[in-house]
Structure formats: C-alpha cells, structure tokens
Amino acid sequence: MATSLTLRVLEVNARTYRRIWRGSVITTFLNPILFLAAMGLGLGTLVDSGTGSESLETASYLKYLAPGLLAATAMQTGAGDSTYPVMAGIKWIRTYHAALSTPIDVTALTMGHLGWVAIRLTFVSLVYAVITMLFGAVALGWGLLSVAPAVLTGLAFAAPVTAYTATLERETGLSSLFRFGIVPLFLFSGTFFPIEQLPDLLEPIAYITPLWHGVELTRGIALQAGTTLAPWVHVAFLVAVVVFSAGLAVRNLRRRMVV
C-alpha cells in the first residue's frame, strides 16, 4: 500500500512535469555547455599553460573540472527542485493540500517527491555526461558511470532542502539558502580547485559538506583516479545524509500540513 501510494505521487509529478519541462531546458542543456566552454576551455587554457594541470594530476583542467561540475549541477538540481516547487505545493498552488485530501499521506507525498527528483537527477546528469563526452573531457563508459554518484549527491541536497522548505513561511528563506548555502558550496567544495587550496581553517568545513564527498566520488569514477577518503566512506556519508534528511522532511512536512 505504502509503495503504491508513493508511486502514485511519483506518477503525478511526472505528468505535471510533462507540462512544465520547457522552463528547465535551458538549465539542463545550456548551462553545462556554457560552463564547460567558459571555465573548462577558456580558463582551462590558462591553467594548462602554467603548472596547473600538473598539480591537479590530470591531463587538462577541463578533465578536472567536468566531473566536479557534474556533481555541482546535481546539487543545484536537487536543491532547486526542492525549494520553489515544494513551496508551491504547500502554499502557492496548494497541490499538497489537494493530494493529502485523497488516500495519499505525508510519507508517500515526500517519498514520491524525492523519487521524482531522483529521476530528474538521472536525466539531467545523463545529459550532462553526454555533453562532457562531446567536449572530450571524459571517456564514454566512465562518464556514464559517474552519473550514479551525481544522483546520490543531488539527493543529499534534495532531502535536507525539502525538510528546510517545509518549515518556511516566506520565500525569502529560499533565496537565502542559495545565497549563503548553495552558491558558496558550489564555489568552495572542490568543484573548481582542490580544497587543499583553502585556508587551513576552512578545509575541515568542506569535509562535512555533501558536495565535497559527491565531487570526490564523481571525479574518482570519471577519471578512474583515487578519492581522498575510501570510496565507501564517501558513499556512506551521502547515504546517511539522504536517509536522515528524508526522515526529517517527512516529519517537518507533517508538522506543516497535518494540523
């Protein structure tokens, strides 16, 4: 019963997306191309002309950057899909209220949402992986395999962000989340440069952010390179974040909706 309820929510999410997918095309297809071109090729040429890629231990900056950007894109997708759409369900369009007056319960509603985000993440990451292959930044097979840790990274943001959004009264909290959370992580979690470059004080902070673990894993697979910690540690950390935050999301959403 519980599984079937979750699947119903997932199906409705997918049906709704069929109507609104156009809005997300630019971010899905164009952003990776722009970033890879500007940072990977443009900035990369400078990095590669110095000693940059030598110390990065990759053939080129583009190869270093591409997997990191994949994980970071997954983070943005996972977080983005769990902010405004969730707020719309709770408050603006109130579709969550509609769903909860049917047999759907809060657990199914939350799991269906996260399940749908997982599908979206898979699709977005696949598109991104294919584009990086076209850029010649990653080999075909390893590029496709690196989609898996990217999806996990995206979920490690979708779940806590859903839990956070469920507590918000106003949308200002959402822009703060991006300004003070997602954007700094995007810049300082090893996407563009190794976190060893950070001031020593900040380095430990990077270790506890899900994005750093996601970047490590994704890059490790895409480049068949070693990871800072054992791969299973990175996986375990991300899975723990997903499981704990999903529980928190159900709890917060129940407090919000079932009053």
Next chain:
Amino acid sequence: MREPPVVAKNLTKRFDQLVAVDSVDFVVQPGEAFGFLGPNGAGKSSAMRMIGAVSPITAGTLTVLGMNPETDGPAIRSRLGVVPQEDNLDTQLPVEENLLVYGRYFGLPHKIIRERIEELLEFAQLTERRKDIVDRLSGGMKRRLTIARSLINEPELIILDEPTTGLDPQARHALWDRLYRLKQQGATLLITTHYMDEAEQLCDRLVVMDKGKIVAEGSPRELIDRYSTKEVVELRFPVGVQETIVERLDGIADRTEILPDRVLLYTPDGDTTSAVVHERNLVPESIVVRRSTLEDVFLRLTGRSLID
C-alpha cells in the same frame, strides 16, 4: 438501514491557546444535506478538516464512515469527496488533466478515469474548456471544476467548505443546482457556509456554530419557527434619527433588534406592525416587511450578524 456517515461526540480542536471547536456533538444521517452555519472563525472549517481526516482531533470521539480518522485516514479519504474553502487545483495543468491526476491519487485505473472525466466535464459544464490551462478559467469555472474533481472517486460523503464564497449570484445558483443533483443521487453532503440563503436552499438539517460551539440544531424551518417570528419589519431612518426614536418603538413588536444601520421588528404580522409604526408618527426612510430567515435566527442566538 445505513450507518450514520459522521458521528461526533465532544469533538474538540485546539490550536495552542485557541479553542477552534469546543466539545460539539452531532450526527449526520445518510443521504441528507447537513449544514454548518456560522460566521468566519466559528470553527466550521476546523470541524470539516477533522472529518476529512486531514487534521487530528484534540479530544472527544469522531467516527467517519464507521472508521476512526486517526488510524484509518487513507481508507476514509478514499471514500470522501472534498471541496476545500480555497481552491487547490493544479493551475499549471489543463482542466481534464486535473481530473486525471486526482483520479490517479485514488489509484483508479485509467479506463475508469477516462469515462468519469467525460461525465464530470459534462457535469461541470467544462467540456468545451477541457484542454485549457486552469489558470485561465474564471472563478466560477474553477469552483465547478473543484467540485467535479471531488467526485472522481464516486464518494459516499462529500464535504463542501464554503462552496460558493466569492462567486457571483448566477454562478452560485448553477452550483446549488449541481449540489442538489448530487443529493438526489443519494450522496450525503456536508456543507459549511456563512450565507443563510445557501443554508436554507441546500440543507435538510443544520447546526448553527458560534465561537467553536453549536448553539442550535434543526431544519431551517424548525430553527426559524423556534427562534424567530413569522415576519420581520425592517425600518431605516435618516442618519442620526434612529437614536432619538428608539424608546418610541417600545412594545411595538415581540422583539426589537437595533442594528447600526436599521431596526428590526419581529412580529407575527408585518402589515399590522407597520400600521402601528405609522400611528406612532414614526417616519422611516424605508420600511420593508419580509419573512424571517436564518440570519434572524443567528442574530437572536448570538446577538451578531453572520457577515460583519
């Protein structure tokens, strides 16, 4: 004999300090249209949300379709139709897809949903607009679609929270007609409203709620007979005059209500009372004789108007 769809005993809902529903008892019989009449904030919506198994009860007992909302929420909700006070259609989706999506929440097979969509579009007079995005519909159309949507699972009990609030008179009458048809088909209706004419039109039986409590219960006719007179004479005086003539109205009617903008005289015979008004040389700007309504019942019971 079918069991009563809703039985509430000492039903209570508290939000922190606020007591929204204060230990109320009522029983809804199968096939009847049962109303909750009261001003905004009387506790009607809170009662509806508890019956709809979306809001936990604070105290008392509540049985809906023979089940306990606390433990059997999904099973109860699968047999309910709910029309919330605020529309919560998916405004990004076309009309017919709103019905489809809702049907899927109930786990209904596609084939059955397709058939019902045709009937429901017809019922809501939206067949021509089926492909339109909901955002583009008028308020009345959205309301009709919300009601149609609530019927996708062929519910035994339909909960309508302020079904016609914000609609123009024409749209309201069209909706009343639809609701009347549902009742004819055997559905039990639960309706909240702060419009007395709506309650009189639609409800077989109703409770009058004020500040979380039920202050009276009965059919509209019974309530009017019990708490009001047959007729009412409404007097309007020029600005500033009303205060000066109040004592000259003494004994003129069974009961007198002084409202800020008019005086109501409750009497078995309006024409006779009007004649007495003239005999006493009172010259109101206007004088209207009408039948008593539920509005008068509410005024009598609470000392306030339904709509402030």
